[in-house]
Amino acid sequence: GEDVEQSLFLSVREGDSSVINCTYTDSSSTYLYWYKQEPGAGLQLLTYIFSNMDMKQDQRLTVLLNKKDKHLSLRIADTQTGDSAIYFCAERSQAGTALIFGKGTTLSVSS
Amino acid sequence: DTAVSQTPKYLVTQMGNDKSIKCEQNLGHDTMYWYKQDSKKFLKIMFSYNNKELIINETVPNRFSPKSPDKAHLNLHINSLELGDSAVYFCASSQEGNVRPIGYTFGSGTRLTVV
Numbered sequence: 001g002e003d004v005e006q007s008l009f010l011s012v013r014e015g016d017s018s019v020i021n022c023t024y025t026d027s028s029s030t031y032l033y034w035y036k037q038e039p040g041a042g043l044q045l046l047t048y049i050f051s052n053m054d055m056k057q058d059q060r061l062t063v064l065l066n067k068k069d070k071h072l073s074l075r076i077a078d079t080q081t082g083d084s085a086i087y088f089c090a091e092r093s094q095a096g097t098a099l100i101f102g103k104g105t106t107l108s109v110s111s
Numbered sequence: 112d113t114a115v116s117q118t119p120k121y122l123v124t125q126m127g128n129d130k131s132i133k134c135e136q137n138l139g140h141d142t143m144y145w146y147k148q149d150s151k152k153f154l155k156i157m158f159s160y161n162n163k164e165l166i167i168n169e170t171v172p173n174r175f176s177p178k179s180p181d182k183a184h185l186n187l188h189i190n191s192l193e194l195g196d197s198a199v200y201f202c203a204s205s206q207e208g209n210v211r212p213i214g215y216t217f218g219s220g221t222r223l224t225v226v
Contacts, residue, residue: 031214033214035217041219041220042217043154043201044217045213045214045215048213086152097167098159098167099214100156104152104153104154106152
């Protein structure tokens with residue numbers, strides 16, 4: 001079945017870049033997403049990428065997709081303490097199917 | 112002007128009780144979902160409704176019954192609550208009629224504690 005894997009923790013210093021990695025198993029995954037969850041809050045869509053793209057940049061966020069290796073990464077440039085949160089990778093194969101989430105990566109940013 | 116709103120935000124109840132969580136979206140989306148987030152923050156899909164019709168029903172005890180009176184509402188009723196039902200329940204919505212689905216909009220969650 002479908003599976004999405006992420007490392008559980010990442011710790012960085014303020015001002016450094018953070019890279020959060022994700023691997024997925026479903027080769028038919030067409031849509032891939034990154035969500036952010038701050039403590040006590042819901043999930044906020046950060047960015048998304050379609051499988052026909054290799055890279056997407058949005059301000060401090062860069063998403064890289066290696067479809068051959070089924071690997072997705074989220075790079076946050078100039079990481080700030082406000083970026084401390086849980087980051088979820090999610091994928092789906094087509095419209096009408098459920099988003100399958102990874103277990104989330106807790107990003108801790110120290111000043 | 113909250114996009115996806117859930118009530119209540121917190122729910123503490125005794126084992127064996129029956130409770131409901133309500134969800135409403137004002138985005139005009141055609142599909143709504145319930146996800147369960149456990150104490151380790153793992154998120155799992157429970158149900159999905161498209162235009163009031165059930166389209167996803169994962170392996171969930173039949174004590175959980177979703178109800179969608181219209182496409183803007185998806186409520187979750189839970190019978191005979193058990194300790195293991197304690198979790199945060201998230202409602203979400205999306206517009207699946209788009210050629211390229213942009214993703215789900217989530218509510219802020221309902222923290223259910225069964226004692």
